[in-house]
Amino acid sequence: MVNEDTKKENINTFPRKVMNLTRDFLxxxxxxxxxRSGLP
Incomplete structure (x- = not known):
């Protein structure tokens, strides 16, 4: 049971982490x- 739960958690959180990283980067x-352009 615990193994399955952690697997599901990893599958759900990994894309979210990637999305957060790319969003922060952008x-x-x-x-x-x-x-650089000097806009307020």
Whole structure:
């Protein structure tokens, strides 16, 4: 039972972690562009 639960958890959390990382990365790039262009 515990093994199955952890498997499900990993399957659910892994894509979420990847999405969070990519989102943070993209937002970081956007912020850099905004700062460089001098927009408020």
């Amino acid at each position: 937002f970081g790039k956007l912020e850099e562009k905004v700062k």
